[in-house]
Amino acid sequence: SQQGEEDPQALSIQEGENATMNCSYKTSINNLQWYRQNSGRGLVHLILIRSNEREKHSGRLRVTLDTSKKSSSLLITASRAADTASYFCATGGTSYDKVIFGPGTSLSVIP
Amino acid sequence: GAGVSQSPRYKVAKRGQDVALRCDPISGHVSLFWYQQALGQGPEFLTYFQNEAQLDKSGLPSDRFFAERPEGSVSTLKIQRTQQEDSAVYLCASSLEVGQEGETQYFGPGTRLLVL
Numbered sequence: 001s002q003q004g005e006e007d008p009q010a011l012s013i014q015e016g017e018n019a020t021m022n023c024s025y026k027t028s029i030n031n032l033q034w035y036r037q038n039s040g041r042g043l044v045h046l047i048l049i050r051s052n053e054r055e056k057h058s059g060r061l062r063v064t065l066d067t068s069k070k071s072s073s074l075l076i077t078a079s080r081a082a083d084t085a086s087y088f089c090a091t092g093g094t095s096y097d098k099v100i101f102g103p104g105t106s107l108s109v110i111p
Numbered sequence: 112g113a114g115v116s117q118s119p120r121y122k123v124a125k126r127g128q129d130v131a132l133r134c135d136p137i138s139g140h141v142s143l144f145w146y147q148q149a150l151g152q153g154p155e156f157l158t159y160f161q162n163e164a165q166l167d168k169s170g171l172p173s174d175r176f177f178a179e180r181p182e183g184s185v186s187t188l189k190i191q192r193t194q195q196e197d198s199a200v201y202l203c204a205s206s207l208e209v210g211q212e213g214e215t216q217y218f219g220p221g222t223r224l225l226v227l
Contacts, residue, residue, distance in 0.1 A: 042202065043218040088153050096142060099216055101153030
């Protein structure tokens with residue numbers, strides 16, 4: 001079973017624009033993570049935000065977490081064609097806990 | 112450094128065949144996970160090892176699926192009498208022990224299994 005839902009399911013933008021993806025989850029969490037998966041490649045961990053954090057930045061990535069609404073967002077600024085991928089939010093994923101993934105958002109960045 | 116590796120990268124099997132998928136975790140990683148990813152979906156948990164002990168196999172879809180990690184390093188996921196619904200990408204992930212920097216799970220490139 002999957003923990004939450006991403007919104008939108010698919011997103012197409014022009015290079016240089018910002019991309020925002022949202023995630024909702026169902027149960028209480030210790031942390032929330034975002035992963036990227038390029039076509040034909042494995043999952044790459046992008047960023048982890050803990051339940052006591054509200055916002056976190058990593059390069060062009062900005063993640064917010066609202067535990068009262070059980071939601072998170074991933075913002076990619078100044079998108080590049082290489083950002084084209086599927087993006088998954090996920091909970092769990094420590095060294096002793098399985099990762100529970102959402103269904104993902106498919107992002108296409110058009111050069 | 113070397114990441115998680117999986118072999119084969121692609122496998123085509125006839126329905127009813129047995130298959131074995133291999134995962135080489137990052138050296139020193141205690142925890143190892145297997146996930147199944149159907150086309151267009153997020154990965155779903157299959158099973159978890161801590162060293163050689165299989166601590167959670169609640170995600171294995173049927174008794175045709177079997178995983179082992181006999182020496183606490185390399186792991187093999189075996190699927191017996193494959194069915195078409197087994198077609199998916201099988202991902203392996205490894206992680207360091209709790210309390211160390213490696214809370215994150217590191218994923219391999221996956222094995223894409225197609226059952227005809």
